[in-house]
Amino acid sequence: MNLKDTAARAAILGTLHKAIGDELKAAKRELGEGLRAAKQETGTQKISVSLDEGQDIGTASLVQPKAEAAVTDAEKFTAWVIENFKSEVERKFVTSVKPGFQKKLLDQITAAGVAEWADPETGVIHDVPGVEMQGRAAYTRMTVPDAGKQAIAQAWQSGALAHVVLPELTAGGAE
Structure with a gap:
């Protein structure tokens, strides 16, 4: 790879890194709000995380630290x-x-x-x-074991996650 290609790769990865980071913050904020609402409405504090085909890949929990x-x-x-x-x-x-x-x-x-x-x-x-x-503020915790991470990587590589991630990244979030 020549220097120009390396610079282009760095620029692309930097832009995507920022866009993904911004989307991750927004998704975590939305998840936290949803878990807080679910706790108030139904008492639910933990949900399983699944890929489209229904394979569980982890859990998301609302953690309420003790006072x-x-x-x-x-x-x-x-x-x-x-x-x-x-x-x-x-x-x-x-x-x-x-x-x-x-x-x-x-x-x-x-x-x-x-x-x-x-x-x-x-x-x-x-x-x-x-x-x-x-009291201390509740926070969310995402737990994805190695098998779940492997399933996500495989789904990403196959293009199966494009509908989940790419619309947000291509909707103008990247600057």
Whole structure:
């Protein structure tokens, strides 16, 4: 392949890469919206993904992470740590809780599911001010095992996916 051909190939692949990336973002956004709607309407959170001939190639799921502890009022949280665990405070021009201690507390509070922390040395259970349990946003997860990827590759190579992918790419999405 000569340099001119290589440049043309790079330009074509770059343009297609961008167009496919844009379409993938749009498809994932649409999938997420659809899964959220399905969960509200019917409770469905997982669907199988199939090729036209009905062969299952994977799954798409709506994942709802468990709530996690978060510092919602840094001043109250820091004041509590200063009062109860002075060695875990770093003093600079500003007062802050050591990141390692904060992470440890938040991880343990998340595991407990309430804004309380049990001191392992004393057994005292502390209500931790400035920390609340907060829900996290649901997200979609696509799972396509190797066999599904192989089936997609074969369908692509045979041209069987042209009606699924090519109309979006040739409808002006590529710039």
